[in-house]
Amino acid sequence: MTSEDRRNFIKSLNLADVHRHFDGSIRPETLWELSDKYYSAVPGLDFEQFRHYLQWDDAVDSTLLDYLDKFHVPLQYTQFYDNIRRISFELAEDAYLDGVKLLELRINPVIHRRAGLTTRQVIAATRKGLSLFQEDHPDFRAGIIVIAMRNHGGNMARLLLREVVGEKEEFHDGIGVIGFDIAGHEAPFPPLLFENAYDLAARMGLKKTAHAGESEGPERIWEALDCLGPHRIGHGTSAGQDAELMKRLAADGICLEVCLSSNLQTGAISALSDHPLPRFLEAGVKVALCTDNPTVSNTTLAREYELAMELFSMSENDVRALAGMSCDCTFLGEGCPFPEAG
Numbered sequence: 001m002t003s004e005d006r007r008n009f010i011k012s013l014n015l016a017d018v019h020r021h022f023d024g025s026i027r028p029e030t031l032w033e034l035s036d037k038y039y040s041a042v043p044g045l046d047f048e049q050f051r052h053y054l055q056w057d058d059a060v061d062s063t064l065l066d067y068l069d070k071f072h073v074p075l076q077y078t079q080f081y082d083n084i085r086r087i088s089f090e091l092a093e094d095a096y097l098d099g100v101k102l103l104e105l106r107i108n109p110v111i112h113r114r115a116g117l118t119t120r121q122v123i124a125a126t127r128k129g130l131s132l133f134q135e136d137h138p139d140f141r142a143g144i145i146v147i148a149m150r151n152h153g154g155n156m157a158r159l160l161l162r163e164v165v166g167e168k169e170e171f172h173d174g175i176g177v178i179g180f181d182i183a184g185h186e187a188p189f190p191p192l193l194f195e196n197a198y199d200l201a202a203r204m205g206l207k208k209t210a211h212a213g214e215s216e217g218p219e220r221i222w223e224a225l226d227c228l229g230p231h232r233i234g235h236g237t238s239a240g241q242d243a244e245l246m247k248r249l250a251a252d253g254i255c256l257e258v259c260l261s262s263n264l265q266t267g268a269i270s271a272l273s274d275h276p277l278p279r280f281l282e283a284g285v286k287v288a289l290c291t292d293n294p295t296v297s298n299t300t301l302a303r304e305y306e307l308a309m310e311l312f313s314m315s316e317n318d319v320r321a322l323a324g325m326s327c328d329c330t331f332l333g334e335g336c337p338f339p340e341a342g
């Protein structure tokens with residue numbers, strides 16, 4: 001199979017991306033245009049130089065700090081309703097053109113409130129952008145996962161949940177909030193701090209995921225399972241070191257949101273070929289292949305499937321099964337709408 005055949009095959013599948021961050025998925029061209037609008041461009045930088053501040057480059061970037069640095073520039077433009085709406089629309093379009101029919105977009109509203117927007121306005125702008133795209137593409141489905149930052153603590157997470165209750169999917173035609181997540185530095189902010197917040201999320205009828213086991217060991221995933229009762233785990237990479245944990249994940253039907261390129265760039269794995277994805281599948285753990293941050297990671301979901309195929313010698317049937325499993329892990333409505341993909 002040539003690489004072109006492989007790409008065409010992948011794009012013929014109905015892909016689902018259930019782990020994609022708003023602020024890591026913004027078109028560089030849009031940010032460049034906004035920088036021109038607000039500041040008459042960035043003095044001393046041309047577009048290619050500007051792009052470097054948004055997007056991973058294997059030739060020069062190598063550390064977690066390099067990765068995290070890419071999230072700074074967008075923030076000055078994502079404080080305004082119209083920009084959030086436009087970016088959400090474009091983000092849906094980019095996903096769709098890449099073969100994604102089912103997108104769960106996650107966003108931390110708090111970091112987009114610095115020019116006076118409220119939490120609900122940030123979510124409403126995101127809903128609006130996704131809805132506008134969906135209106136003309138009825139075979140595209142989307143939902144929003146709200147992220148609380150770990151370093152803001154459990155009480156702030158509960159406050160955030162109360163603020164977004166009116167943005168739940170059921171209160172809006174089409175697109176709204178379907179899930180809850182925590183993200184950020186794992187070590188000093190263990191899952192236990194968020195037990196009450198996850199109880200509240202469950203009472204609000206939201207589905208639950210949590211970033212865990214990305215920069216820390218499997219014990220953080222055990223804690224997340226025991227304290228938070230998640231339906232899915234974001235990354236969960238270190239579960240590959242713990243056979244008992246993989247058994248538990250498989251027995252409980254907990255899905256791992258696997259992001260290959262991101263895991264390499266942030267140092268969660270030291271080489272792509274070391275990724276535990278094949279071990280997860282062998283242990284019967286459900287997996288959803290995702291992008292995390294397509295702009296920052298300089299990837300697309302189709303590219304991540306290509307990587308998985310190349311790295312782990314997956315057959316077309318293996319990839320079809322993986323796409324079906326990713327879709328089955330969705331928090332959206334009645335679940336996977338594409339039975340033929342499984």
Ligand SMILES: [Zn+2]
Binds near residue numbers: 019021183211234292
């Ligand atoms: Zn993530």
